[in-house]
Amino acid sequence: MSELYHECGVAAIYHLPNSPISPLCTQQGPGEVSRLMPRLLLDIQNRGQLAAGMTSYDPKRRQILKTRRDVGSVTEVFRLNHRAKCESLMKQLVGRAAIGHVRYATCGQDDRSYAQPFERRHIHKRKWFSLCFNGQLSNYGLLRKRLTENGEHHLQLDTDTEIILHEIGRLLSESSGEPDWIELIGQATKDFDGAYSLALLTAKGELLVVRDPLGIKPMCYANDGRLFAAASESVALLNLGYEPEQIHSLAPGHAIFVDGNGMRIQPFAPSSGSAHCFFEWIYFANVASTLDDRSVYLSRTRLGEELAELEQADPRFDWNREDTIVVPVPDTSKAAADAMAYSLGLPSREGLMRNRYAGRTFIENGLARKAKAARKYTPLREVLEGKRVILVEDSIVRSTTMNALLDRIREVGGAKEIHVRVACPPIIAPCFYGIDMSTVDQLIAPKYFHNGRLTEADQQRMADDLGADSLRYLPVESIARAIDLPAERLCQACVTGDYPTRCGQHLYQIALSNEDQPADASRTYEQLAAALASG
Known part of the structure; x- marks a missing residue:
């Protein structure tokens, strides 16, 4: 099975405002919980060893959202084996909230520009956000074509993460007031076909954690009343110090929103059931993890x-x-x-x-x-x-x-x-x-x-x-x-x-028809886009 690789893993952490310091933050005050992010990422490093990164939030910093991402393991990217250099990085990334990512590529190139999180800067804080994503959109070709066909939009990278970034950015640009993030993510993902779990952090100190309507990709979270954390696997939260009964799997089609008023969980999309990836239990997940109560x-x-x-x-x-x-x-x-x-x-x-x-x-x-x-x-x-x-x-x-x-x-x-x-x-x-x-x-x-x-x-x-x-x-x-x-x-x-989504089944039929031809993944997605566009 050493020939098979997952795409990535995501993590998030947030010290809830107006609450005492969580006992899980042994040496970190509320404004420095971002220091815990490398530890979370190390525990999901099994999900991706190609690149790693994190974005932190500090409203007192000139650069409210600050991102570090690069090719390499978590230890390499955050210089964990060099105390002075690691401490220097952590001081730059200090914050009361953070999201993080580990990557193995199923699409795109093996360079720093594909490392996550992806940050979208903007003069308006409500439109400035950072995003990290685990999964794959099976209708990527169709979404890309729709975005670029009028010639007015340009995508720099060959990755579905950029598609998600632009869909969210487009909706933010069309709105004039403060967005309801759970409603917005429902609009942004309504045409998505595939698997995704994601974490999003805004320059207004808002955190959003999302799991796709079929729950194909895992997402776990925990909250002790003072510190909220989420990760692709429960073992990262367990090792952070949460009790097993405090750790839960996010329901398919649900999102968690955390801001200065606390935390709320609600559905962002209808869910007709679940289609959890069985390989999470068979191979990908850490043997110490519990996913969807299994x-x-x-x-x-x-x-x-x-x-x-x-x-x-x-x-x-x-x-x-x-x-x-x-x-x-x-x-x-x-x-x-x-x-x-x-x-x-x-x-x-x-x-x-x-x-x-x-x-x-x-x-x-x-x-x-x-x-x-x-x-x-x-x-x-x-x-x-x-x-x-x-x-x-x-x-x-x-x-x-x-x-x-x-x-x-x-x-x-x-x-x-x-x-x-x-x-x-x-x-x-x-x-x-x-x-x-x-x-x-x-x-x-x-x-x-x-x-x-x-x-x-x-x-x-x-x-x-x-x-x-x-x-x-x-x-x-x-x-x-x-x-x-x-x-x-x-x-x-x-x-x-037998695929749980329409586009997945279309892609399989295209893959079967291309079985005896030279492999060309982009042509598969292009053929799917053409087939769906024609009805």
Whole structure:
């Protein structure tokens, strides 16, 4: 699963006015809670390592909103390893409120201009704001065309965050009085199709936190009566010091507004249900997080139990031998592997050590990418030699890492047999909601599985091609059982081909028609815009 990357994560913090200092602000007064933002971002760094940034609010500062953003990790961008330089930055960014962002790109380039938050300066404070965004608008091409077709508007960047920035800016320019921000965000997003959670901070000290009407992307918040905080994952709030009962998931289609009068939560758009991204529980979220009242750790352990049940029902495999061990692919498959091993009465062993400093394989191509994938894990011969290895993985996306890994487990580790078990159904369709897999030809599973059918013959054919002795995926039905949410409340489009939004389904049909052609993501969006414009 190390081949699959999320887009980003967002965070926000606000010390409520006219209230005592929160005990969570151990060394920060109300006017310096912005110092807590790097800590929040570190806890959601798993969601994006390409860039980071924050905007703080201080009404006493000449530059009321001040933004720092750059390419690099949170530690690099805020110089956390250099005390003096970090302190200098934090003094510049001091404020009673802040929003922050970590980014991995599914669109746009890998340079500083795409790092978030995006700040829109204006002479009127009510029109001066900063914005950060997690997700992807599947009708981006249509929205872009609508904005630019009269020739009077120009977009500098190739990102849907800029679209959102301009939509909000346009509505602010059309209004003459003070905006009702929840009503305004409802107007700005009424034509959006896709997934989004966002945080917005104004030069008047107003904070807005938003979650899309289907709740595809997660958003959690907490309030102890003095300090309000929000983040893409609950673990960031837990580590800040909030009690578990103080942490909640924002309901789909709802927004939180915080200003000098306190906090209010209300819907900004109608919501017909939910379509939570199931990959949050399977892979993306920190194992310590709880999203929409469902524990990530418990969901992953249930996936392992589902894998064990399939093994127990299959008479072809006899695992009651001393030479059999279960090995997780680090790190996120460990909970599933441990639960599977426990259910089967087998030892779970860490036979692979992950090299966290090997670099990112997803930005490489061809042989270079495969070579980096091979260096990412070190097999332990002391654990693997002569063993029948049940290798548990989260998913197989493009197969680059798995191919290289199986070779090294045999050659370096000396394993006798390797049986791959995947704690997820086959990924047969792209994601248009913020995960880095936007074309069918990027995926390995569609070459083997059709119409979602998991036959033993097709799984064995894939195992042979990968170099495994056997391979088994979980069926789609296992996901809802493991997360303990009805299937209709989850987005499972990448494993079913059934998308929760109209434009997502259109894009999938276009992607299927382009399957045998050279990949061209922009053409896909352009074709969608043309198709929707024609009705």
